[in-house]
Amino acid sequence: MCGITARVGDDDAVDTLLTGLANLEYRGYDSAGLAMENGDGLEVYKREGDLSSLRDAIDAERAEGHIGIGHTRWSTHGAPTNENAHPHTDCTNQVAVVHNGIIENHATLREELTARGHTFTSETDTEVVPHVMEEFLEEGASVESAFRDTISMLSGSFAVAVLVEETGELYATRKGSPLVLGVGENEYFLASDAPAFLEFTDQVVYLEDGDVVRASAEDHHITDANGDPVDRPVQSIDWSPEDAEKGGYDHYMKKEIHEQPTALAQTVRGRVEDGHTGATFEAFSRGEFSDVKQVQFLACGTSYHAALYAQQLLAQRGVPAQVFRAGEYATNPAPLGDDTLVVGVTQSGETADTLGSLRHASDAGARTLAVTNVVGSTAARECDDAVFIRAGPEIGVAATKTFSSQVATLGLLAEQIARDREEANHEEYTSGQSAFLEGVSTLSENVQWLLEGNDVENLVDRYRDADAYFFIGRGVMHPVAKEGALKFKEITYEHAEGFAAGELKHGPLALVTPDTPVFALFSGENDEKTLNNVKEVQARGAPVIGVTATDASEVVDTVDDVLEIPPTHPALAGVAANVQLQLISYHMADRLNRAIDKPRNLAKSVTVE
Template sequence: MCGIIACVGADDAVDTVLTGLNNLEYRGYDSAGIAVQNGRGLAIRKRAGEISDLSGSFVESLPQATVGIGHTRWSTHGPPTDDNAHPHTSRSGDVAVVHNGVIANYAALREELEGLGYEFTSETDTEVIPHLVDRYLEDGLDGDAAFRRTVERLEGSYAIAMLIEGENTIRAARQGSPLVVGLHDDAYYLASDVPAFLEFTDRVIYLEDGDVVAVDPTSLSITDLDGEPVERDVDTVDWSPEETGKGGYDHYMLKEIESQPEALSNTIRGRIDPDEPAITLEEFPPGSFEGITDVHFVACGTSYHAALYGARLLDEAGLRVRTSRASEYTGSVPDPEHTLVVAVTQSGETADTLGALRAAKATDARTLALTNVVGSTAAREADDALYIRAGPEIGVAATKTFSSQVVTLVLLAERVRQDVEPATERDDLGALLRALSQLPDQLEEVIRTSRAEALSRAYEGRESYFFIGHRLLHPVALEGALKFKEITYEHAEGFASGELKHGPLALVTPGTPVFAMFDGVHDEKTRTNATEARARGAEIVAITASEQRVEECADEVLVIPDTHPDLSGLLSNAQLQLVSYYTARLLDRPIDKPRNLAKSVTVE
């Protein structure tokens, strides 16, 4: 989950690398560091803490340079300390390396290197890399050969960028961790994510596993581990630099909550026609899913909750559906010829989800990546890709991407059920699509009129917070609880409405807030369990389109516009996101950078 940035040919490598690190801080913020090359040696600064700790006098003494690498860390091997911060160097000080991923055989490599007299100053797995390179340089290999020989010996996942003293060349490689090249007229960039260099260029090359890169101020080469040239397409990213900035907001999370109407407009644009009524997915014309009888969803975290939403829709259409947490997916596909495996992943780089996707592909099941990032590993490795079009999301707590995932899954579910026999066809497709077309405006209304801030003040300091919902509102309850615990650090749990009395009710004490969601159609279980919790002293916050429906069981109400019951969860979700945000702000939590978490979990 660490972030890498590198540049070659930039007028001021120090400033460029620091800019890239700030843009990548959502990938990790335990420690940070920078190394630059100015033709007279390597200069390195690194320390534990946030990237802002690198600014000012700490980097002012760095020399003017046109080549540099940087790193922001999310700790896996060793705690966040100055010694464990990247870049890591060889004993000679001639090699500097930054790394994202996990070197699975580092213990054996470390033992071997210590036997040769190499001393280690950190607890990280990364430090074996510069020592190995140094060893092969001492054996007489040149920089390219020493780097390749080192990469050949590494097991696990990695994205690596390396500098050698006296050379204006950055060497890089990827295996299982993302790495992308940015191309400009007079400079090249390497990064874990496009936002790192988006303000400098929008022309990119997405590297693939096994790619080895050598780039200097005048040239770029991409080869395989054997040194054979490989061709990679140059793509143009349609995100703007403004989308990756805060735009005057205190936190990315609030900006991204409030940008959901625009994100959903992009998600549905050109894909629905309420008058026809029809759904048009360019990638999947009618008949694309003929013969499919089983659908497996694999995902993690917020994406898993979105997958539960889509799975419920297909289950109600009569398909055989299974939803698995990607880390628990066994790859058991009894009928691969008729099975569709859908990997739901915002970044397209989530390690557990990629592992599940590869397990499914090994069975010859058909695979589909539902993701936000064009060119991501999931999009390239799956048989097909469907994009949610949410735009870049920087806040660690996913908000607009969850909404866009759910809406995209609604569209996918309708396409599948129309293609598959004997799935039950929807008799209210026109009503659903009209509601979808109104959803961006309704989300805008929720955001503009929400009482979430006042409610957060009223319920501050409670021991626990519970979230309940029935049918499609169950995954929203799970997501609401996840958002709350992620950024407030308070205890929160989500449950299916009918499950509250089967155990969790024992945790309800007088004053416990219970957020209960109602869609206006499937409300009886929620009303019954909310009433029972209230009888035990809980304070019920109802999220509903009609206060009259809940006046007998609710202490407080968060109102949402009336919509199709299959979509009301998205409006309720926005209210819960705002409750989480304002509660975390009251508690003075680091909302965009919650402790121990990173945006994209690229290591297992």
């Protein structure tokens, strides 16, 4: 995710701001920038790529100023370029803005502002903010009133920090995106995460949604959305800067597991129509997939399991779909037609096998679509279309939040494809998917519920000395079983396998012993069949851990241990179940003292074939 930093004080802010940006590098970024008030107006410096490029530009200009804002950008709207880097300014160059999150109504605002004569220089959603504020200032509003009025016009999730020429003050607010205030001696800081300024102060104020901050070198004021003063306590942080990079978590993987509610909210926001009547993507108009007769997915690793999940969702909607391992597709291609949509699922957008297979499909005349996390990635650039999962950067090698966001994105894509096909055939869209879309809208809350209370650590202690670990599931739970086993073996180095529940008796049952715990996943559909498989392994002495909804009494009564997931649409139960399996893998690896964030022999992005 992007990183915000800001500072106001009596002395020069440049080095402090650059240090803040460097301290936020762990969040991931593709460009960076600063805006400063130097006594003669605002100076803005922006560079794509590594932070060193920005530092060189600032050093060359001998830039200085006692107040400024900075940003490290992870692209969501527009490629990683100098123009798209933050901060963004208005037409008069008097207002500079940095922003995290997504402004959902930016396209409408941009169109209206352009019609009134504003000129835009980037592709970002952020740039509408300084232009809207410019208009309020020109109408005579105070800076604070103009800021409040501007924020009131924005839809979405965001943290925003603003610097206005000659005011000597910073203004900021948050709505669904983190922002903290640092309190120093004759200086104040703003940042997405406290690590940005921990070298300068350990005194912080945690802002709440709707809070508006006004900070100068002498003082700070916090008011709520109505303009009424609020008291937010100043608290001390006892983290070291190194620890704080992980937000207080021992490992990036654990941090990223716990970021999934935020990642899912970002993934889904703006993509479910009011009343849960359909799915919508900004990049696609209604009917975009009306001529699609079949879908082929290309992916590797965790992305392959997300594609298997999507295949199940399309099958439920009557859409033929196949999943291919990208490393095999180019040398053993499947038949392609003009009516084939080839979807490459790749977190980084740089996976060599997936890129090679997408190029083969494109050369054969197929329409290609990238489902990725990285704006400006090779897959996003080379495919005919791209959909971004909006999960934010993922540092741990073992994918966690990106799998959840891939499944949510692909589920919504399946909805649009199915509706477009039905409407093209003059069929009324009555597939009864409003419940599914409502479930998608509550994924974030469900995962948050799960993370706030679970008994995973005690379970790990009971089963840490097993010989092997099996994961079984049916329907959408089959790819989740495979993903659970992959995560387990990746970071624990213990033997783990994932199977379709019904396949146990066709071979794998020979491996079941009292020392092979079996994780059985239940979605709420065909649970009785999976229970039969549970009884098969219990008859061989194997303990069974059921991952199931809290209201599945028959399952709870049958299995030996339970990992609860909240009741939800059966097609989405796998998302929550997968989070429980991530926690199992993480805590087992922690007990075994494994290198969790950097497991042996593995890389985050496999860019060679």
